[in-house]
Amino acid sequence: MESAKVSVTFFLDASRPNSEGKCLIKLNVYCRPDKQRYPTVFHVSKEDWNKIRGPKLKDENLREIRDKLNALKKRAEKIIEGLNPFSFVAFEDAYLRNKATIKTTSLKVWFENYIAKLEAEERIGSAMCYTTAFNSLNEFRKNLHLQDITASFLNSYEIYMRENKKSPSTTGSYLRQLRAIIKLAIKKKVLSADNYPFEEYQIPATRNVKKALPNHELKKLLEYHPDDPEEYEALDYWILMYLLSGINPADVVRLLPSNIDGHYLNFYRFKTRYTKKKDLRPIKIGIPKRAIEIIERRRNTDPQNPYLFPILHAGMTAKQAKFKCQDFAKWINDMMEKVRSDLKINQKVRNNEARHTYATVMKRKKVDIVFIKETLGHSSLTTTELYLDSFPDETKVEYASMLENV
Structure with a gap:
């Protein structure tokens, strides 16, 4: 693609103003049919943005910002001139990484x-x-x-x-x-x-407050079938997260059909995709029968959507996907609050509880902590130990009674 078809402009991102009500100016690179926006370091109000783009600019600070923006634009255009054919990957390598x-x-x-x-x-x-x-x-x-x-x-x-x-x-x-x-x-x-x-x-x-559900409360959830369709769907997703080794909502929404290999799920944690680049390992877990049933019940049916579940869709920006994931997690928490009320469960039942409960149930079943660590995707046993609830009171009484039998 010839560089002459690439245009460079600026865009004021008014979607997330800072505490002063100012918005971030972004460099907009358009190469039909695609475009990418790259943040600058400048925040201005909408009023000042209109002044910067106007013909007569008297404010010295705004003139300085405009001059620096023009310099950025010239730098971007110079990089583009040297790319024939143009690609966003090559442009970003020169524009972003070599600052x-x-x-x-x-x-x-x-x-x-x-x-x-x-x-x-x-x-x-x-x-x-x-x-x-x-x-x-x-x-x-x-x-x-x-x-x-x-x-x-x-x-x-x-x-x-x-x-x-x-x-x-x-x-x-x-x-x-x-x-x-x-x-x-x-x-x-x-x-x-x-x-x-x-x-x-x-x-x-x-220190994290322990969030694992006791066995009798967990049993209530596993046996419950809400009449309300939304509660039923949210409970399905909560149970799915619990059954799939405490998988996070951010990973659930990004699962693809190709992540499923028979009775196994293989995926990389979204949270650690940058922090563990040097030691990025896939998580491989078994899929229980009930989890398979939930996946089949909730899976995406749109052939144009590449994701396993109908939450994200193709073409979303990273920011759109982030907000959609937040909405999804909040929706589950809101619906599970209703389920908790229905079942008269004392403690909160949120997304985090699914993850902590998985880890603690494994501990109660005397599963090796190294296995728990690997399925949670942790890099250290110390992190895993923070997820594990303390022993239930009845176990403490049982162990205390052993002191008399020496």
Whole structure:
């Protein structure tokens, strides 16, 4: 395809404004019939976006943004001129992966560049997490620079989060993302290693609350047949996740018919497709009879849709798929809340409970923890142990009675 048929423009993504109400400007590359959008580091309001595109621009800051956008466009067009035939893969290799190291110490720029990288890699969930973390830090203190992140600052931020009724888990999540940015800046030699603040400061950590269902509550779910079609469908998906070794909703929606090989399911975890690139291993699990029945009952019947279940469809962007998966997971949780009420189950019955319950049932059946680890897709036994519920009370009494029989 000739490069002359490729056009470069800019697009204001108004779908997810930041905490200041500003939207991200993206570079739009169109090569009929396809197009790709690449995040820049610039956020502006809709009003300022119209000014940037207007004939008379007086604001110096907006003129600077416009000049930098023009420079980006020229760079993209120069890359395209050298690609004959044009391909998005070759363009991205030159445009995204060979960018010069950032020299500024602005924390905002470092976050925005890393978020842009995540979005370009279609790691939409991670990009959203980093965006939320930066918005929180920016609300606490404006115009931060890398060198402002000291142990004293981190302690003050933790107090601020606590006073604003944020959980230690939320605070810890935001600070781990900040730590990743600081480490990256040190690696790129923009910040001195002497300024690393996380040696003195410890990020808040919380232990997961055990979420596994006790056997008698699980039995209620497995034997229940709701009259309501939506509850019945959601319960099917919940039981399917439990039976398929605690598979996550993000993996359920992305399953293909080709992932099924007879009585086995082979798949890669969507969550770890980037973090375990050097040791990416497929998960292979057996499919119980009831799981096969659920798959046949719920499987996609549209020949144009490549997925096993009718949740995602061909042509979705990574962001659309992310939001659809979130909607699917929320729908299951909402429906399972009704099922829980019907059955008078005391604890929550959400997607996470399916995964934790699978692991704990395996433990109660005295299955080797290494097998549980492999089927959950964990890289360490420590992570698996966090999923395993403590022994039930009756077992503790039974073991205590053994002390008398010596």
